[in-house]
Amino acid sequence: MATYIARRLLWVPVLLVMVSFITFALGRFGPGDPVQILLGQNFREDAYERIRKQQGLDDNIAVQYARYVGNALRGDFGESYQYRGRSVTALLKNKIWISAQLNFAALLISITLGIAAGLFAALKQGSWWDSAMVAFTLVGQSMHVFLTIPIALLIFSLKLQWLPTHGWDGFFSTSIILPALVLGIPGVAIVTRLTRASTLDVIGQDYIRTARAKGLPERLVRVRHILRNSLIPVVTTLGFSLAGLASGSFIVELYFGIPGVGLLTIESLFSRDYPIIMAVTLLGTTLFVLANLIVDLVYPVLDPRIRLGGDYVAG
């Protein structure tokens, strides 16, 4: 077990180096000249040459990459091309906070609505409520934000005029409701399905019958015995979905004009802002790889039939 974890952890930096090199090389291969973008209308031949030299863009790509990694290790991800004079670290810090708030709100919606709906469906097993919930979990998982966004906007912003169509005013405002809702809907479906399945599993257990037999009020049976036990697999699975959630949010950020990481990334991709693209890729990859690692480590705890180690290191 310890060897396995050590091997997996040692593999993480190797992955990061390869991923960053691929991104770096692709960035240099791509079209457009960042210095031209940087200068914009103030383009002058001598200024162009000077800045190219200053940024070290004339050096060999391996040299440039080595310099980048050296700086990155010291926490310096360079300076943004499009936002002049602002360090990537400072820019990202702000954006990450906004995206984190949005994703947290979406997760909150997924958890509360999903657990409530799943529990309800399981307790009313066989009724039309249950069937409706099952149908919802099937449809909800395929609900692409491209459909839920226009529908939500139509109903809540245009017809009822309750919520703003776009913008961002922080966590405690009306502008977060729609984006968080559309981002959370597929999660609601997943959590509902999980909760329903695990609750049905728990309901059939002997200790539930015992609790009822000893005369415990139904409310206490549900809260203390059913709910508590059925949530164990749900909560553990939820932790895993955090990483997946974050990557899906860029469409929502673009649609609603929320100045988060997603919007920044797409902006940078179009304006060839390599330092930001690199930093976002590295950040995303690190989170993603670590999340996968945690999932792989936690699964055997949940399901002892899965053995760790084996003959290869799983991605």
Place this chain on the structure above:
Amino acid sequence: MQGEAQRLQLPNTEHRGHSYFYLSLRRLSRKKLAMTCLVIIVIMYGSGVFAPLVAPHGYNDQDLSIVKERPSLTHPLGTDRLGRDMLSRVMYSLRTTVIITVTSLVTGALIIGVSLGLIAGYFGKLADGIIMRVGEVTSAFPDIFLVLIIVATVKPRILQWVRGFEDATGIDWIIRLGIVDYTVISLALAAFSWFGMARLVRGQVLQARENQYVEAARAMGSSTGRILGRHLLPNVISPVIVSVSAGLGAVAGAEVVLSWLGIGIQPPTPSLGVMIFENGNISVLRSDPHLTLVPSSVLVLLLFTFSLLGDGLNDAFNPRAR
């Protein structure tokens, strides 16, 4: 055993030795929901493939006298801001979906994924190590980020080369027909989807290669290619079929996202992503919501049917895996 089989499901005694594949297909054919999804998918893919024949109008036929019309008999799904028929545009967009999903899945998942999975699983050691490590690097990129970077950086370069080639040779249809877009996006999506398949096949092969029939084939002097193709491949194929259905939905969705961002399929070539983008702003939504809802609904219907079909296939091909 045989008597039981006869009593249960085989009135026709002449067909006794049914293959696992045949039985699975028959199990599938009895699932109403999955079959309905299959029919919907066939209709959608069919209307995409035969778009030039079945579409009532051309995808780019503009008629500025009938812009933003509500659905009517001549235009069942209405017209967009340039008076183009929405139904025809959806059909041609589905053609894009067909091209992208089929090419990227055939190249990425089926050819690259399955053959590398077979190689990694059967030979093990060095080949396995290299293939799995490379796969882990490509799958370490979060979500479709790798595709995003590849398309954004590589496509303009290739367009530049092709333009040079067109100028030099006098051929003018490569870019106009969107071939560059299709190729780059399919290949980028293939780079994104091959590893899941390779890992799946590898896992299956690791189990299957210990079977005695493989040993027997080897003992009889079968070549490696024959063992892989005739003995191992047929035995690992059913999870492949299940995962293809799930993969088709993911690839279709990714193409729509790329085109919506403006780095995928370029107008005038129609794509659901382009249509969602063109009709996606708030003023269109306020005045003519059907323009936004039509392409989005088609996308969701596509994803939904693929996911249900995948569930059905899974039940049919792995009946005991519940």
